[in-house]
Amino acid sequence: MFDVGFQELILVAIVALVVIGPERLPRAARVAGKWVGHARRTLSNVKHEIDRELKAEELKKVLDEQARSYPLDTLLDDPAPPTTRRADPSPPSQTPRS
Template sequence: MFDFGFTELLVIGVVLLVVVGPERLPKVARTGGHLLGRLQRYVSDVKSDIQREMQLDELKKLQEQVQQQARELETSVKGQVSDAESGLRKAEQEMRATVGDVQQAAAPQSSATMRPVAGEATGPASPPQTAGNAASQQPVPADKP
C-alpha cells in the first residue's frame, strides 16, 4: 500500500518511543495494529464489492447479447417456417387444381368405359363356399418318410 523502507519504519518507531513513552508504547502499537487491520479489511471489502458490481454488469451485458441473438434466431426461424408454409400451401393448391382437372377429364371417359360388356358376368366368379365345400377343397398333407 505505502512504500516504506526499513530505515523509515525505524525512524517512525524511535519518534513514537520518544513521544508516547516506553510504558504506553505496546498498547499504542496494539491499537495501531487493530486499526490498520480494520483499514485493510475495509479496503478489501470495497474492492470485492466493486469487483462483484463489475462482474454483474458484465453478466447483464452478456445476458442482453444472448437474448438479442435468441430474438434474431427466433425471427429467422419464424420467417423460414412461414416461407415453407406458403410453399406447401401453394403446392397443395396446385395439386388440388391438378386433381380437379384430372377428375373433370376422366368423368366423361369413365361413363363410356364403365358400361358392362355383353359377355362379362356381373355376379361373383366362384360360388360361395360353405362349411362342407371348404372342408372338401382343403389339401391333405403328405406323410413324412
C-alpha cells in the same frame, strides 16, 4: 506501496517512543495494529463488492447481446405447422382363425 525502508521504520519507532513514552507505546502499537487490520478488511470487502458488481454487469451485457441476437418473438413464432397426429390409432388387421 509506500516504499518505506528499514531506516525510516527505525526513525518512526524512535519518534513514537519519545512522543508516546515507553509505558503507553505497547498499547498504542496494539491500537494501531487493530486499525490497520480493520482498514485492510474494509478495503478487501470493497474490492470484493466491486468485483462482484463488475461480474454482474458483464453478465447483464451478455444477456442483452443474446436477447438482441435471438429476439423472444422470433423464438416463440413457430415457422413449421404442427404435424397432425391421430388421437386413436387404428387397430391392427386381424387374420381369421382356423
